[in-house]
Amino acid sequence: MRKRLLPLLTAALLTGGLLSAPVPAVEATPNGERGSVLSTRDITDQADTTIAGAGRVIAVTYLSEDPTGKLVPVQGSVSIPKKAPGRGGYRLMAWNHSTTGLGDECGLSRELGTGGKRDPWLGPWLTDGYVLAATDYAGIGGPGEHAYLDGATAGKNVLDMLRAARTVVPRYSSHQASSSFVSFGGSQGGHTSLWAGHLAAQYAPELHPAGIIAHSVPTGLADYFATIAPGFPPAIVPDHLTYFTYVLAGLTQVRPDARVDSYLTPQGRRLVEQARHRCYAEQVQATRGISVGSLVTRPLADGPLIPALRDYARVPVRGYSSPVLIQQGMTDVVAFAPLTEGLVDQMRTAGVDVDYRRYPESHGLTTPRVHEARAWANGLTTWPRS
Template sequence: MKFVFGRAQGHRLGLRAGATVLALLVLAVPAAGQAAADPVREPGTVVADKALPVAAEIGGAATGSRQLTYWTEGPTGAPALSTGAVYLPKGTAPAGGWPVVSWAHGTNGVGDDCAPSHGFDVTSLTRDYVSAWLTQGYAVVASDFVGLGTEGVHAYLHGRSEGRAVIDMVRAARKVTPELSPRWVAVGHSQGGHAAMFAAHEATRYAPELDYRGAVATGTPANLELLFPLGGPGFPNLGLNGLTAFAGYVIAGLQVARPDLPIDEYLTPRGRELVETAKSMCFLPLHKYAAPIGVGELFSRPLGDERIRSALRDYLAVPTTGYDRPVFIGQGLRDQTVPFPLSTKLAADMQLAGQPVTYRSYDAFHGSSVFEALPDTTAFVRSLFGTA
C-alpha cells in the first residue's frame, strides 16, 4: 500500500472535529456479512432506451448520449429499476471497444427530481470531470441509483444496492451499445466514492462476464456506521458541512431498506418532519433548510442500542477485505464534508488486511479534491488498462 500525504500535511486544517472523529474511529468493529440477493429479473436488462434530456448533456466531449432504464437490485434485495446515462467519446472506437468508466455521482438527494440523467444538477463540475475521462478515450456510463428517477425513495448510502447499480449500469450499456468493451473501472466521488467501493468489492463475483480492472474513490464517506450510533438528543455540532441534511437522507433511506425497523420511535417531531422533507427536497435546498437544525434535535432517544447499530453496519459499512483488484482512495485534507480521518481509517484497515489499496491525500476541500486527484487517478486508471 502507498500512503502519500499532500502539502498541507503539517498545517492546521480547520476541522474542529478531526481529532475527535479520529479518536472515535479507533473503536471500529468488522462489518457484518451481507446476504446474497436472488433477483427474478436479470440484472442489467434494459427496459427503456431513449435520448438523454438536454439538461443532462455534458457538452462537446460526448457523442451518442442516451438514457437507459435497467434492472438491478434494490435496497431490500428485490429486483428494482434504475436509470442512468451513457456518454461516448468522439471518434471511432478502438479494437475491442471503448474501455468503460462507470461513474458514481455525489449527493444530489433521494427524490425523483434529483436524478442526474433526468437533468438535475449536471453542473459544470460534473461536465468537466466526466469530460476529462471522455477526452482520454473512455466511454462513461453513469447510474442514477435505484429510486432516483424510478419508483420509491432512493436509499442514500445503502452500499450494496448502489454498488450493484454501478455494475449493472455497465451490463445495461453494453447490451445496447456495441462499441463498449467489457473492460471497465468504477470511479466515484463523495456518495459515489462509497458506491464505487461497494462495486469494487464484488464486481468480479457479481458480474464475472465483465472484465473489471479496479476502482477510484475520492471523498468517500466511510466509517459512518461508527458515528451514527453516537447520535441522540444533545449530539454536538461537529462543524461538518451539511451533516443534518445528510443525516436526514440516511434515515429516509434506512426506512426504505429496513421497513421492519421502528426508526420513527427514535425521532423527535422535528426529526420526523425533516426526514419527510428530505424525501423530496434535493441537496442544496435541503442543506439550506436544515442548516439551523442541530443533529441532536432530530432524535428523541440515543441510537446506540444493538438493533440500530446492526442495521447501520449492514446499511453503511464499507468492507475492508475481499478486494481482488486495485483500489485508489483519494482524500482532501481540508474536506469539511467528509473529514479525512474517515477515509484514512478505511485505507489503513484495508492495508492491515493486505488489500490492494493506494491512498493519496491532497491540499483540497471536498469538491476540489476530485480535480486535485485527477492527475494521479488518470495515471492509475491507465495502469489498470495497461496503457500507462
Template structure:
C-alpha cells in the same frame, strides 16, 4: 478485528467535531421474468444540455438491478460515448458513481444533470477526452419506484455493476472491460463496488479496478451515536443534509426498524422533507437545524444498531481482488481525513491492493487534483498492469 477498528474510527470521528455523516432504498417492484440484472426496459436520447463535454452520443435508460432488499429493482442511468471511432474491442468503460444530490425523483442526474455541474462536467469531460465511455447509474429509487438506499454500499454496487451491463445492451461500441469511479457518496459506492464487482458482474464483464475520491469512511460509527442531544449543536449545512438523508434512506430501506418511533414530531417532519428535497433546497431550509433535537429516543435503542449500520453502509475492509485508488483532500470537512486515513491503513494492513494519496484541497477539489494520479492509474488498469499498492502520501 474489523469491529474494533470501526469502534476506534467512531470515537475518532466524534472527537474530531462530528466529521461528515451520510445513507437510503428502493423497495422491490413487481418484476417480470426478464428482470435479469442489466436488462434495459427503456432508452431515449438524453437532452443535449445534459451531455458531458466530449460526448458524441448520450442516452438515458431504465434498467433492472438489485435493490436494498436483495430483490429486483428499477434504476435509471445515462450512457456517454466519446467522439471518434471506437478502438478495437470497443470503448473501455468507466462506471461513474455520483455524489449526494438528494432522494427525490426530481434530483436524479439523468433528469437535471449533476448536482455540482461545473465540477462534474469538467471531470467527466476529461475522462471522455481520454477515450473512455462513461455509464452513470442514478441508483435504484432515484427516479424509479421507492426511495434511494443512500449509502447502502452493496445496493449501490449492484446498481453500478448492472449499469455497465445495461450500457452495453444499448451501445454496441462499449467494451466489456471497465473500471468504477466515484466521488463522495459515489466514492463509497465505487470502493464497495471494487469489493463485489467480480462477483456481481459475472463472466460477461472484465472488471479491472476502481477510483474513489472523498470516501465516506466509518460514518456508521457516528450515525450510531445519534439520539436526543447528539449531535448537540448545529452542524455545517452539508453535514446536516447528509444526516437527514441518512435517516430518510434508512427508514425507507428498513421500515422494520420503525425509525419514526425514535423521532419527535419535528424529526418526523424533517424526515418527510428529506425524502423529496434536493441537496441545495434542503441545505437552505435546514440551516441551523440541530439533529440531536429531532430525536425522542437514541438510535442505540435498536438492537445491534452498530453492527447493522456497519453492514449497511460500512466500506469493506477485506476481500478486494483488483487494485483500487483512494484520494482524500487534506482540507476536506465533509469526509474528515483521519477516518479515511484509518480506513486506508486498515486496508493496507489487511493486504488489500489499495493506493491512497492526499491532496491540499477540499472535498470537491480532490476530484480534479487527483487526475494527474488517477489518469495513469486507470490507464494502467486497462493496459492489464497491476499498480503497486501504496499508502505513502
C-alpha cells in the same frame, strides 16, 4: 483506535468516433435479466446533456435490483466518445454521482452537461476513449424509494448500468464496449464505487474491474453517529443535518429493526420523512440552523440503531480483484480522514492493493485530482481483457 478518534471527529464538526446515423428511441421487451435495456433515447441535442468529447448521449432505462432484490426499472445514461476506440473497443468508466437527494427529481445522469461545469472533470475521460456509464441508482426517477448509502444495492445498480452500456454502445455507434471497466465516484459515489468493485466477481462475472477509484468516502458512520445524543452541539458543516436525515431515511427503509422513529423528536421524524422525497438543495435549506442534538430524544448509542447502521452503511474491506485508488482531503469535515485511514489500514491488512493519496483539501476533489485519478486509470496493467 475508534475510541481515540471519536473525540477528534466530534471536535472537527463543532469548531473522434465514427458514429452511425441517429437511432430512434427503442422500447424493448424486458427479459427479466439484470442489466436488460428496457428503453433508450438519444438526448445528445437536448440542453444540459452532453459533456465535451461526447459524440452521443443516450438516456437508458434498464433493470436492476432494489433493496429487496426485486428487479425494477432504473434510469441512467451512456456517453459515447466522438473518437473511435482502440483495439478491444471502448473502455468503460462507471461514473457514480455523489449526493443529489432521494426524490424522483434528483437524478443527475441525464444532465451531465449542465453549464459545462463537468467538462473539465469528465471530458478528458471521453477524449481518452472511455464510454461513461452513469446511473441514478434505484428509486431515483423509478419505482420505490432510494436507500441512501445502501452500498450493496447501489453497487449492483452500477454493474447493471455497465451491462446496459455494453448493449447500448453498438446500437448507437459502429463500435463495441470492452468488458473491462473502472468505477469512479466521490462521497456517496465513492462508497458506491467500492461496493461495485467488491461485488463484480460474484454479481457480474462477465465484467472485469480494471481498477476502482473512490474519493471522500463516507466510512465509519456508525462510530460518529454513536456520539449523537440530546444536546449535541450544532456542527460547523452547513449541510451536516441533510446527510444525517438522508442516512436515517435509508436506514428506516432497509432496516426497520433499527426503530429509527423511536429515537427522534416530532421535528426529527418530520425531517427524516421529508428527506425521503427532497433533493439536496431543498433539504439543506429545510435543515439550516437546526442542531442534530435537538432532533433526538435519547443517545443513538442506546438500543438497536447503531448495530443496524454499522451493517447497513459498511464499506467492504476485502473481496477486491483489482487495484483500488482512494483519494482523501485531509480537511474534509464530511468524510473524515482518520476514518478513511482506518478503512485503508483494514483493506491493506486484508490483502487489497490500495493506493492511498492525501491532499490539503476538503470534501470532494479539485479538477487536478480528477486528472490524477484518470492518469492512474490509464496506467493500469489490468486492461487487456475485451
